[in-house]
Amino acid sequence: xxxxxxxxxxxxxxxxxxxxxxxxxxxxxxxxxxxxxxxxxxxxxxxxxxxxxxxxxxxxxxxxxxxxxxxxxxxxxxxxxxxxxxxxxxxxxxxxxxxxxxxxxxxxxxxxxxxxxxxxxxxxxxxxxxxxxxxxxxxxxxxxxxxxxxxxxxxxxxxxxxxxxxxxxxxxxxxxxxxxxxxxxxxxxxxxxxxxxxxxxxxxxxxxxxxxxxxxxxxxxxxxxxxxxxxxxxxxx
Numbered sequence: 001x002x003x004x005x006x007x008x009x010x011x012x013x014x015x016x017x018x019x020x021x022x023x024x025x026x027x028x029x030x031x032x033x034x035x036x037x038x039x040x041x042x043x044x045x046x047x048x049x050x051x052x053x054x055x056x057x058x059x060x061x062x063x064x065x066x067x068x069x070x071x072x073x074x075x076x077x078x079x080x081x082x083x084x085x086x087x088x089x090x091x092x093x094x095x096x097x098x099x100x101x102x103x104x105x106x107x108x109x110x111x112x113x114x115x116x117x118x119x120x121x122x123x124x125x126x127x128x129x130x131x132x133x134x135x136x137x138x139x140x141x142x143x144x145x146x147x148x149x150x151x152x153x154x155x156x157x158x159x160x161x162x163x164x165x166x167x168x169x170x171x172x173x174x175x176x177x178x179x180x181x182x183x184x185x186x187x188x189x190x191x192x193x194x195x196x197x198x199x200x201x202x203x204x205x206x207x208x209x210x211x212x213x214x215x216x217x218x219x220x221x222x223x224x225x226x227x228x229x230x231x232x233x234x235x236x237x
Contacts, residue, residue: 016048023054032062049080060097069097119189126183129175136172140165 019042026035035058043051052075059068072094076087143165144152151157 016042016046016051019046020050020054023058027058027061032058036062049075049078052078053080065097065101069094069101072097115189116193119186119193122182122186123190124186126179126181126186129177129179129182131179132175133172133179134175136168136170136175140168140172143168 019038023035023038026032026038036055039051039055039058042048043055052071056068056072056075059065059071072090076082076090076094082090143162147157147161151161
């Protein structure tokens with residue numbers, strides 16, 4: 001009987017580890033719902049804080065910020081061994097998740113999905129303006145350098161010798177002015193829209209922050225509950 005009772009904690013720990021491994025495998029495959037189901041089923045029979053931590057990750061990756069915040073808050077309130085630096089980092093994540101889930105004021109023009117499109121359009125116009133400046137300048141210099149020495153040095157040019165140079169310089173300066181203005185305005189709109197999209201998630205880990213996701217990425221991970229870590233790869237098709 002004593003032996004059987006002693007085996008119960010070991011069996012529960014093994015089942016928890018198995019559930020964690022299965023959930024992590026599901027997350028690597030992008031199956032958030034399966035990972036959440038596995039972890040919730042394991043939590044029904046185990047109070048291991050690591051399950052709360054993994055549920056926080058799974059819900060966050062699924063875009064379910066309220067549930068992620070709830071599990072992270074429970075994990076921080078548990079008896080898990082969390083050092084001061086890690087606790088401060090996770091508490092920052094908790095505040096970020098709550099900010100992400102908070103309703104935004106209505107009527108904010110930066111929330112309009114057209115803002116990034118307008119920003120990119122203006123920024124592209126700025127690039128084209130700078131290209132126009134470069135082309136106009138090259139054309140003007142070419143015309144001036146092709147003129148006779150007397151025309152260049154003394155300004156005594158034959159009729160039509162500098163034909164087109166004024167137009168080229170005009171196009172160049174207009175291109176420069178429009179390029180700077182359009183590029184600056186477009187850049188500001190893109191920065192503001194990007195900051196609004198990221199919201200409070202700027203301090204989230206790179207593998208959890210949707211604003212920093214790339215088609216392929218490598219990111220370190222740490223599981224303070226198990227004292228483990230490693231490097232995770234992520235590929236988005």
